[in-house]
Amino acid sequence: MPKQRDSGIEAADARLAWCCIAPALLVIVAIALVPLAWAAWASLHRNDLRMPWLGQSFVGLGNYAEAAGDARFRESLAHTGLFTAVSVAMELVLGLCLALGLHRAARLRGVIRMAVLLPWAIPTVAVALVWRFMFEDGYGVISAIWSPSSGGWLVGASAAWVPLILSDAWKTTPFVALLLLAGLQTIDDGQYEAARIDGAGRARQLLHVTLPALVPTIVVALIFRTLDAFRVFDLIYVLTGGGPGTSTETVALYTFNSLFGRLRFGYGSALSVIVFVVTFGLALLYIRALDPQRRGGDR
Amino acid sequence: MTRWLPRLVTVVVLAVWAFPLYWAVLSSLTPEARLFESPSLWPRAVTLEHYQTLFAERDFWTPIRNSLIVASATTLSSVIIGALCAYAIARLHFRFKGAVLGLILAVSMFPQISIVSPLFLLLRRLYLLNTYAGLVLPYLSFALPLTVWLLVAYFRQLPADLEQAAMIDGAGRLTILRRVIAPLAVPGLAAAAIVTFIFCWNEFLFALSFTVGPRRQTVPVAVALFRGQYRVPWGQILAASVLATAPVAALILVGQRWIIRGLTAGALKG
Numbered sequence: 005m006p007k008q009r010d011s012g013i014e015a016a017d018a019r020l021a022w023c024c025i026a027p028a029l030l031v032i033v034a035i036a037l038v039p040l041a042w043a044a045w046a047s048l049h050r051n052d053l054r055m056p057w058l059g060q061s062f063v064g065l066g067n068y069a070e071a072a073g074d075a076r077f078r079e080s081l082a083h084t085g086l087f088t089a090v091s092v093a094m095e096l097v098l099g100l101c102l103a104l105g106l107h108r109a110a111r112l113r114g115v116i117r118m119a120v121l122l123p124w125a126i127p128t129v130a131v132a133l134v135w136r137f138m139f140e141d142g143y144g145v146i147s148a149i150w151s152p153s154s155g156g157w158l159v160g161a162s163a164a165w166v167p168l169i170l171s172d173a174w175k176t177t178p179f180v181a182l183l184l185l186a187g188l189q190t191i192d193d194g195q196y197e198a199a200r201i202d203g204a205g206r207a208r209q210l211l212h213v214t215l216p217a218l219v220p221t222i223v224v225a226l227i228f229r230t231l232d233a234f235r236v237f238d239l240i241y242v243l244t245g246g247g248p249g250t251s252t253e254t255v256a257l258y259t260f261n262s263l264f265g266r267l268r269f270g271y272g273s274a275l276s277v278i279v280f281v282v283t284f285g286l287a288l289l290y291i292r293a294l295d296p297q298r299r300g301g302d303r
Numbered sequence: 304m305t306r307w308l309p310r311l312v313t314v315v316v317l318a319v320w321a322f323p324l325y326w327a328v329l330s331s332l333t334p335e336a337r338l339f340e341s342p343s344l345w346p347r348a349v350t351l352e353h354y355q356t357l358f359a360e361r362d363f364w365t366p367i368r369n370s371l372i373v374a375s376a377t378t379l380s381s382v383i384i385g386a387l388c389a390y391a392i393a394r395l396h397f398r399f400k401g402a403v404l405g406l407i408l409a410v411s412m413f414p415q416i417s418i419v420s421p422l423f424l425l426l427r428r429l430y431l432l433n434t435y436a437g438l439v440l441p442y443l444s445f446a447l448p449l450t451v452w453l454l455v456a457y458f459r460q461l462p463a464d465l466e467q468a469a470m471i472d473g474a475g476r477l478t479i480l481r482r483v484i485a486p487l488a489v490p491g492l493a494a495a496a497i498v499t500f501i502f503c504w505n506e507f508l509f510a511l512s513f514t515v516g517p518r519r520q521t522v523p524v525a526v527a528l529f530r531g532q533y534r535v536p537w538g539q540i541l542a543a544s545v546l547a548t549a550p551v552a553a554l555i556l557v558g559q560r561w562i563i564r565g566l567t568a569g570a571l572k573g
Contacts, residue, residue: 014396020476021395025403028388028447035422035444036410042421105313117559119317122324125551127505129523130544134327137537145326145342174323182563235414238507242527256416256508263420264512273420280417287412 040280047274053267060270067274076250077275080258087165087254088233091172095229096222098173099180104214106181107188120178128175132242135171161251164244168252172239176232180225187221188214227290231283255279331541338537353538354546363543365517366525372435373510373521374503377442382496385450390484392451393458394466395476404455411448415508418444423512433519441509446499453498457491458484494561501551522547 047067049060071077106116123131138146141156152163191214199209237256240246246253246261253261259279263272330338334350357363391397392404422441423432431437461484469479510521517525526543529536555562 017395017476018397021391021397021400024387024391024395027384028407028451029403031384031443031447032407032410035440036413036418039418039421039425039444040413042425043417046421046424102316105316115317116313117563118556119320121555121559121562122552123320125501125505125555126548127507127523127544127551129505129507129527130327130547131323133526133540133544134323137330137541138323138326140535140537143339143342145344148342174320178320186563231412231414235416237416238523241507241511256414259416260419260508260512263423269420269424276414276417276420279414283412283414283417284409287409 043273043276043280046270047277049270051269051273053269063270067271068278070271071274071278076253077255077258079250080253080255083252084234084236084254084256087168087172087236088230090165091169091176092226092229092233094169094173095177095180096225098177099184099225100218100222102177102181103184103188104210106185120182122178123175124179124182126175128238129242131171131175132239135167135174136243139167158244159248161248164248164252168240168243171243172233172236176229180229183225183228184218184221187218191217223290223293227287230286230290234283234286235279327541328545331538331545333538335538339534353542357539357542357546361525361529361539362517363525363546366520366522367546369435369519370504370521370523373438373442374500376435376439377446377503378496378500380439381443381446381450381499382492385447385495386454386488386492389451389454389458390480393455394484407448407451411445411452413444415445419508419512422509426513432513433515435519437513438510438519438521441513442503442506445506446503449502450495450499453495454488454491457495458488461487490561494558494564497554497558498562501554504547504551 048062048064050058050063050066051060052058136158138144139157141147141151141158144156146167147156151157152160157163157167195213195217196209199213204212235256236254237260240252240254240257241260244252246257250258255275256279259272259275262268262275266272329346331353332346332349332351334348334352337348388407392400418441422444426432426437426441429437431440465483465487466479469483474482505523506521507523507527510524511527514520514524520528522543526540526547529540529543
């Protein structure tokens with residue numbers, strides 16, 4: 005900045021800044037940080053709301069030890085990992101194809117913008133219900149075309165994942181494409197020009213110009229989608245309810261069931277702390293992975 | 304490469320993507336008995352009975368009213384609180400700015416399920432379960448970081464010259480905020496408000512956990528918990544899903560340009 009700031013203005017600025025920030029900080033501390041700390045504290049206690057007369061007793065890491073030995077919890081972790089890996093991979097690949105296609109089709113941009121935003125904005129509950137209806141045995145439009153076994157899609161332990169993953173991809177691929185499209189639009193035309201002069205065809209341009217330039221955007225999309233997919237709740241609660249049995253139950257769903265189904269607030273809090281730690285670990289991992297890329301891109 | 308091929312592909316992709324929407328609307332207009340027969344891709348009979356039953360028998364106005372109140376109140380509070388915070392982060396100089404922004408971004412990544420149990424105990428102790436405040440307060444935990452994040456990106460794009468010119472003319476920070484920044488900020492505030500409203504309108508986990516019975520249920524919870532006497536009332540469920548989608552569809556139709564700019568600007572900055 006060319007002009008010199010005198011220290012009086014600087015101090016007034018800082019005072020004003022803290023006044024502006026205070027309400028937001030207060031809210032965030034009160035409804036996000038305090039509850040998080042409370043959850044951590046509650047996870048060290050037994051607190052069974054079905055038997056309130058037992059009170060809350062300190063059990064140390066007992067709830068975490070129980071979680072480590074809980075087969076249903078381990079399965080729910082595996083389910084979540086599976087759902088996250090498959091749906092995010094699908095969404096990134098499809099989204100990249102879609103973005104590359106849209107980048108060329110400048111004419112249709114208006115229609116496409118609406119088409120891209122609509123699935124993203126529709127309530128997940130509505131999406132889940134519509135997809136469940138399409139996969140219902142006997143009268144669902146997709147079951148009418150093909151159904152895996154007697155009883156249909158929603159009663160098969162593996163088959164039930166198909167509507168879950170397809171509906172997630174349906175809802176979020178357009179959003180991924182939107183992010184990647186924004187990334188594509190920042191690539192300098194000169195780079196393509198240079199590649200063309202060097203005799204690079206379309207495929208080589210894609211491989212050597214487009215994709216490397218797009219890496220930071222891809223990583224951002226990957227972060228968003230992984231974190232979202234890992235805490236998936238609405239879609240599964242409504243579409244399969246975690247069933248058949250518990251074969252599509254994810255960690256968020258199992259945590260919810262422990263809390264509000266079995267009213268085990270101590271154990272449920274321990275599970276929610278685990279979800280938090282895993283989510284945060286993933287976020288940190290990605291951010292560290294992104295950093296060198298960014299510096300490379302800024303050169 | 305021929306000219307029609309990309310267009311053909313685009314049209315096919317759009318058609319595949321539009322199908323679930325078409326199917327939901329079509330089925331919501333199909334008479335009850337036909338819904339449970341083998342499906343037909345074209346309408347054979349059209350009826351509004353499901354929409355009528357929704358309001359006549361299920362009192363669907365109550366969840367609509369609840370959702371409107373909760374989403375509007377949350378959006379209004381988080382845009383006001385968030386705009387101040389975002390302005391300070393984008394435009395003013397102070398220590399620990401990076402830490403404040405980092406904290407807010409970190410909170411926006413919080414999984415809702417991680418704070419649902421303490422929030423439930425807290426709201427129960429304050430007798431706020433099954434109240435509007437008992438939804439608006441928890442909603443701020445995701446709405447406020449979202450609003451701040453969108454608005455910081457927006458405020459940073461505003462030209463700095465205007466502020467400096469006003470400052471040279473002797474205007475104080477507050478005058479600048481009122482006279483220079485506020486008018487320029489309107490499109491950004493509108494976009495942030497639309498996105499925040501959509502997130503609140505669609506929220507499910509908190510609304511499911513902190514309401515009991517139909518009195519304060521929001522639209523997504525009410526629709527998800529629809530039960531029929533003998534079989535799943537698919538006609539009503541789909542009609543309600545269509546109605547739940549209508550307001551967000553209208554909002555993005557109005558604000559699509561701003562929304563896309565807001566969403567992608569934030570993402571590109573990481």
